[in-house]
Amino acid sequence: MIAADKVASDVASHFDRMKSEGCSFADARLYDEDSSQRLVLYDGNLESNTSSIERGLGVRVLKDGAWGFAATADLAAVAACFDRALSNARAAAHLPGFPKDMGLPQPTTGSYRSPVQKDPFEVPLAEKLAFLKGIDATLEDKTIAQRIVWAAFQRRKIIYWNTEGTEVDRWVSNVFATMMAMAPDKDGRTHRRSVELHGDGTGTRGWEWLTEPKWFSGHADRIKSELAEVLAADPLPPGRRDLIILPGQGFLQVHETIGHALELDRILGYELSYAGGSHVRPEMIGKLRYGSEKLNCRAGKHQNSPGTFGFDDEGTPQRDYMLIDGGVLVNVLSSRTDLGEANELAGREVFTESGSAARATSFYRTPIDRMTNISIDPGNDGTLDDIIAATEDGIIVDVPVSWSIGSNREHFHFGTEIAWEVRDGKKTRVHKNPTYQGHTLEFWRSLDMVGDQSTWCLQQVANCGKGEPNQVMQLGHGVPVLRFKNVQTGEKE
Amino acid sequence: MLESRIRDLLLAARKEALNRGLNAEFSLHRERSNLIRLGNSSVALSTYEELTRLDVSVQDGRKVGSYGLTADITSEGQLLEALERAAENCSAALPKDYDPIFAQVEEAIDDSSGFDPELESLSAEAKTALCKQVVDGLKPKGKYDFSGSWSSGSAEMYMTSTANENEAYRHLTDSRFVMVLKEQDKKWELSVERTAKALGAFSAEDVVAEFATLLPVYEGNQPYATETGRLRVLFGPQAIAQLLSLALWGGFFGRTWEEKRSYTAGNKPGDKLFSELVTIVDDPSHPDVFGMPFDFNGLRRRPFTVVERGVFKALLYDSMAAAKYKKRPTGHDLSNTDFVLSPGTGEPGIAGGLDAAGDALYIPHLHYIHMPDPTKGLFTGSSRFNAIRVQGGRFTQPMVSTRVTDTSPSVFSNITTMSSRSVSQNESNTYGRREPEAMSVPEWMLCDNVRITDVADSF
Ligand SMILES: [Zn+2]
Numbered sequence: 001m002i003a004a005d006k007v008a009s010d011v012a013s014h015f016d017r018m019k020s021e022g023c024s025f026a027d028a029r030l031y032d033e034d035s036s037q038r039l040v041l042y043d044g045n046l047e048s049n050t051s052s053i054e055r056g057l058g059v060r061v062l063k064d065g066a067w068g069f070a071a072t073a074d075l076a077a078v079a080a081c082f083d084r085a086l087s088n089a090r091a092a093a094h095l096p097g098f099p100k101d102m103g104l105p106q107p108t109t110g111s112y113r114s115p116v117q118k119d120p121f122e123v124p125l126a127e128k129l130a131f132l133k134g135i136d137a138t139l140e141d142k143t144i145a146q147r148i149v150w151a152a153f154q155r156r157k158i159i160y161w162n163t164e165g166t167e168v169d170r171w172v173s174n175v176f177a178t179m180m181a182m183a184p185d186k187d188g189r190t191h192r193r194s195v196e197l198h199g200d201g202t203g204t205r206g207w208e209w210l211t212e213p214k215w216f217s218g219h220a221d222r223i224k225s226e227l228a229e230v231l232a233a234d235p236l237p238p239g240r241r242d243l244i245i246l247p248g249q250g251f252l253q254v255h256e257t258i259g260h261a262l263e264l265d266r267i268l269g270y271e272l273s274y275a276g277g278s279h280v281r282p283e284m285i286g287k288l289r290y291g292s293e294k295l296n297c298r299a300g301k302h303q304n305s306p307g308t309f310g311f312d313d314e315g316t317p318q319r320d321y322m323l324i325d326g327g328v329l330v331n332v333l334s335s336r337t338d339l340g341e342a343n344e345l346a347g348r349e350v351f352t353e354s355g356s357a358a359r360a361t362s363f364y365r366t367p368i369d370r371m372t373n374i375s376i377d378p379g380n381d382g383t384l385d386d387i388i389a390a391t392e393d394g395i396i397v398d399v400p401v402s403w404s405i406g407s408n409r410e411h412f413h414f415g416t417e418i419a420w421e422v423r424d425g426k427k428t429r430v431h432k433n434p435t436y437q438g439h440t441l442e443f444w445r446s447l448d449m450v451g452d453q454s455t456w457c458l459q460q461v462a463n464c465g466k467g468e469p470n471q472v473m474q475l476g477h478g479v480p481v482l483r484f485k486n487v488q489t490g491e492k493e
Numbered sequence: 494m495l496e497s498r499i500r501d502l503l504l505a506a507r508k509e510a511l512n513r514g515l516n517a518e519f520s521l522h523r524e525r526s527n528l529i530r531l532g533n534s535s536v537a538l539s540t541y542e543e544l545t546r547l548d549v550s551v552q553d554g555r556k557v558g559s560y561g562l563t564a565d566i567t568s569e570g571q572l573l574e575a576l577e578r579a580a581e582n583c584s585a586a587l588p589k590d591y592d593p594i595f596a597q598v599e600e601a602i603d604d605s606s607g608f609d610p611e612l613e614s615l616s617a618e619a620k621t622a623l624c625k626q627v628v629d630g631l632k633p634k635g636k637y638d639f640s641g642s643w644s645s646g647s648a649e650m651y652m653t654s655t656a657n658e659n660e661a662y663r664h665l666t667d668s669r670f671v672m673v674l675k676e677q678d679k680k681w682e683l684s685v686e687r688t689a690k691a692l693g694a695f696s697a698e699d700v701v702a703e704f705a706t707l708l709p710v711y712e713g714n715q716p717y718a719t720e721t722g723r724l725r726v727l728f729g730p731q732a733i734a735q736l737l738s739l740a741l742w743g744g745f746f747g748r749t750w751e752e753k754r755s756y757t758a759g760n761k762p763g764d765k766l767f768s769e770l771v772t773i774v775d776d777p778s779h780p781d782v783f784g785m786p787f788d789f790n791g792l793r794r795r796p797f798t799v800v801e802r803g804v805f806k807a808l809l810y811d812s813m814a815a816a817k818y819k820k821r822p823t824g825h826d827l828s829n830t831d832f833v834l835s836p837g838t839g840e841p842g843i844a845g846g847l848d849a850a851g852d853a854l855y856i857p858h859l860h861y862i863h864m865p866d867p868t869k870g871l872f873t874g875s876s877r878f879n880a881i882r883v884q885g886g887r888f889t890q891p892m893v894s895t896r897v898t899d900t901s902p903s904v905f906s907n908i909t910t911m912s913s914r915s916v917s918q919n920e921s922n923t924y925g926r927r928e929p930e931a932m933s934v935p936e937w938m939l940c941d942n943v944r945i946t947d948v949a950d951s952f
Contacts, residue, residue, distance in 0.1 A: 034563075050559040050560070050561060052563070068539050091620075092536040095621050095624055097535020125585035133587060145753070273672070273673045408894075469923040
């Protein structure tokens with residue numbers, strides 16, 4: 001196996017070569033180790049018991065305003081990888097547009113380690129399986145038709161270098177887990193109730209987090225009993241009413257109608273043919289009323305989240321900054337490369353620095369603008385009980401079942417696992433088949449209550465998809481309880 | 494057949510597994526992929542990846558463990574280590590409550606019929622040049638920006654197991670071209686797609702001509718926001734493929750049917766489910782699809798009829814569902830299937846669809862389609878590129894983003910006519926590995942009483 005030191009010296013010599021070839025910038029990411037493991041229990045049967053490892057190098061070069069990227073798992077072939085990236089950049093430059101530009105050099109050195117007490121990869125497989133089997137046993141019941149309990153672990157050791165002298169090394173660890181119970185109602189329609197490993201954004205993210213009952217295993221009995229309530233419930237009648245969203249659903253509302261809409265590559269039209277565009281335009285920064293004045297949304301740096309990684313894949317130290325401040329759009333998710341183009345489109349300087357959101361999913365994918373931790377700040381409207389007490393006619397919804405969003409993120413339709421009716425300040429009964437839909441700006445402008453810190457919860461996203469070639473990314477959303485006025489809920493037919 | 498350097502290592506590892514008394518399966522995936530990404534009328538990025546992935550599974554009675562490696566395969570040591578890791582995972586596994594089916598390559602397969610060396614080596618320069626021709630041909634005609642992508646490359650898929658001496662191998666090339674034209678002020682978006690298995694399947698002139706047929710409708714007419722309710726819809730190829738995917742996913746997977754979670758749960762083979770115009774076959778021999786000759790349980794894939802003239806014929810069982818529910822696996826241990834929705838008898842060409850439609854909504858693309866309720870087959874998704882109002886058999890106004898929320902059984906029962914000509918619709922994704930997938934669908938499908946539930950104020 002070729003050691004990282006040898007790759008580093010090879011990369012340095014090829015950086016010099018790329019500069020002599022006229023490249024304005026080049027960078028390289030060595031995934032010295034990219035380990036993952038996925039364990040799935042389905043009705044108690046171990047249906048996935050897989051571990052895997054990837055190792056390789058990804059190289060980007062910027063020449064004449066265009067990017068070339070190449071990747072190889074053959075670390076004896078670093079020269080060929082640089083050659084291929086250079087020839088790709090040359091080809092791209094045959095159809096030039098607004099020149100890609102990294103701005104002023106930002107040489108950085110540093111390192112990052114995800115906070116972990118007990119590395120899940122050091123925990124014996126048998127111990128992991130025993131833990132998951134224990135949760136499965138709790139879910140097992142004659143009223144439950146299917147049970148799924150799964151956990152996935154990632155450990156990445158990444159070294160980043162660029163021609164500005166930046167060198168950053170990172171060990172990034174992730175743990176994801178879900179439990180789900182399913183059963184049919186009297187009409188034969190299957191319903192489900194689930195919970196994912198979540199947190200409060202603090203603490204560490206190793207095996208110790210997964211095994212802390214408060215954040216995962218302790219919810220098994222609750223989801224079982226809530227599923228029983230759903231099975232006995234009437235469907236949600238259609239109508240306009242207030243909508244109270246718990247963090248288990250709120251994270252996806254934020255993800256789909258704020259996060260994706262604020263990715264600069266989508267805003268500039270670079271994702272149109274696949275993921276889609278955005279209703280946001282660069283000139284709207286500082287002007288667009290995205291939501292009510294209760295809406296404060298940030299790209300955060302929570303200690304314990306898959307959206308926290310120290311430095312992005314251009315070596316930019318991760319920043320904590322507002323995206324929506326008092327309801328007004330003030331920033332977007334960006335990398336270094338498109339800021340000039342966005343400023344020109346806006347007709348003024350709306351962006352001065354990278355949003356530290358350049359992220360790649362593996363050594364063989366190039367960094368693109370991604371979500372990090374897109375979080376809503378807690379508000380001043382009290383606890384969940386306070387919000388319920390202040391609601392005359394509404395529902396509380398939790399955990400997505402389905403999601404469908406317009407290609408510019410301008411409208412959406414969500415289905416959730418459960419809804420609780422709220423009448424005259426009290427939770428009255430459960431409804432099944434809840435759905436709601438709306439138009440993004442109108443919806444966020446109808447936000448009228450934001451729960452306090454006691455309602456705020458960090459939800460993980462293990463599989464956000466975007467980009468061509470496709471990339472699956474991990475990120476986080478911290479969300480309090482949110483209340484929206486007069487929302488279209490339920491299905492009319 | 495796979496390069497002998499790697500094949501010999503795999504066969505040596507298989508022999509070592511046999512010597513150690515292990516039931517082991519080995520599969521290898523190798524790709525060479527190039528993609529150019531077009532944004533704002535320029536090629537903003539060009540990528541190349543050359544990757545080899547090895548997957549090893551070991552089975553011991555009711556216990557199974559797997560290990561995957563993405564690396565350049567250069568030594569027997571790497572393979573033996575992968576085998577060892579899979580064996581360790583198997584050893585620590587929990588036994589299943591059924592007998593899993595061990596992979597066995599049914600017959601030796603060595604298929605490079607879909608490989609075109611010229612397409613494999615299609616350069617980023619050549620792709621950029623074609624995109625430039627399209628941009629140069631259309632950009633002067635309006636305030637247009639172009640984006641899109643063009644992915645091309647080759648994939649090799651190989652498997653063998655200790656169950657017998659057989660090896661299965663597939664080598665193919667594929668290309669997917671998508672170009673989107675966006676009007677800078679009015680913000681509407683048009684798209685043109687091309688799928689190919691070999692070089693030279695399309696030209697810049699074709700692409701320009703297809704955009705040119707749509708542009709007058711978009712340039713010359715006000716946007717249309719339809720009423721909601723049950724309406725007549727003329728679906729185009731990408732939307733049909735999306736509807737077909739959901740109909741299959743929600744209704745015809747053995748596991749979900751056995752667990753009564755599919756909209757067909759109350760039905761059995763022989764029941765009438767859809768309009769008699771509907772015949773659905775997973776047919777690797779069809780010329781419109783990429784045609785995967787084996788699955789990763791080792792079965793030879795043959796044409797497999799799911800629905801015939803509206804009647805439920807069979808369910809798809811992968812080896813896991815088959816083992817659990819004591820059924821025969823059907824060759825569906827793979828993600829790149831080859832589904833064909835048989836064409837109808839309508840006049841070919843979009844003109845035939847417009848004539849048949851009279852007044853309708855033309856929705857050729859459905860974006861972000863999802864099933865809130867698989868037990869009813871309820872889906873929702875919204876229109877995207879190229880959606881146009883049809884009046885009196887003519888395209889009249891571009892449509893703003895329009896949401897369709899209906900059920901698979903309803904849509905496939907309400908088909909009135911379909912084109913007699915089929916097209917290949919690319920359904921590949923590249924989240925993991927290059928595994929080209931296409932469906933063969935009629936170029937148009939006319940349905941009555943499709944439920945439209947929401948209309949946006951933009952395209
Ligand atoms: Zn996402």
